[in-house]
Amino acid sequence: MLPLSGIQHFSFCRRQWALIHLEDQWAENLRTVEGRLLHSRAHEDGLRERRGDVLTIRGLTVYSQRLGLSGKCDVVEFHADAAGVPLRGEDGRWQPFPVEYKRGEPKSGDEDRLQLCAQGMCLEEMLCCRIPEGALYYGETRRREQVVFTPELRAQVEAMAGEMHDYARRGYTPRPKPRKGCAACSLRELCLPAMRRISSASAYLSAHIGEKEGP
Numbered sequence: 666m667l668p669l670s671g672i673q674h675f676s677f678c679r680r681q682w683a684l685i686h687l688e689d690q691w692a693e694n695l696r697t698v699e700g701r702l703l704h705s706r707a708h709e710d711g712l713r714e715r716r717g718d719v720l721t722i723r724g725l726t727v728y729s730q731r732l733g734l735s736g737k738c739d740v741v742e743f744h745a746d747a748a749g750v751p752l753r754g755e756d757g758r759w760q761p762f763p764v765e766y767k768r769g770e771p772k773s774g775d776e777d778r779l780q781l782c783a784q785g786m787c788l789e790e791m792l793c794c795r796i797p798e799g800a801l802y803y804g805e806t807r808r809r810e811q812v813v814f815t816p817e818l819r820a821q822v823e824a825m826a827g828e829m830h831d832y833a834r835r836g837y838t839p840r841p842k843p844r845k846g847c848a849a850c851s852l853r854e855l856c857l858p859a860m861r862r863i864s865s866a867s868a869y870l871s872a873h874i875g876e877k878e879g880p
């Protein structure tokens with residue numbers, strides 16, 4: 666099993682994922698600390714709470730044998746629904762609805778949606794049911810964004826889980842590739858020296874080629 670939460674790192678940057686999950690490199694920055702505090706609050710009860718037709722479970726452990734992923738859901742809401750699944754200790758049937766808490770604001774990339782969809786797919790496998798959607802809650806906007814688990818999103822999760830396992834088997838860490846997101850990356854101080862080496866090597870090569878090609 667690989668950590669489910671890694672899918673967001675993998676989607677953001679393959680190298681970041683490999684540094685964290687294969688090489689045990691981790692560096693805190695303001696974003697990661699704030700994110701951790703938000704998650705610890707979302708997980709802190711580890712308990713179920715019932716309000717009317719909604720049962721909320723925090724910090725639920727989930728896994729999928731098929732995807733080879735396991736992790737924890739911040740929150741899973743179970744909505745009373747005749748088409749749902751039975752739950753131990755509760756009457757009736759319940760439709761699972763995962764909710765993932767994020768510190769910032771909605772991102773342009775799909776990393777948060779992929780992580781949430783992977784949670785939904787784990788819950789489906791564990792509870793033998795279909796989960797069509799979940800939600801992302803963003804601390805900065807204090808709003809929920811509904812996420813539909815489309816066939817395309819599911820296919821991306823499957824492909825990424827396969828790719829992550831392939832990297833893990835091979836112990837493969839991709840070379841650094843500078844990108845826009847590097848400025849906010851918690852690992853840039855670990856990663857950038859390698860980038861600087863590449864950049865000076867490229868600079869050297871360009872200069873060298875330039876000399877050869879010059880008059």
Ligand code: SF4
Nearest residue numbers: 678681847850853856
């Ligand atoms: S600094 Fe950039 S290339 Fe390096 S791990 Fe972070 S996002 Fe990836």
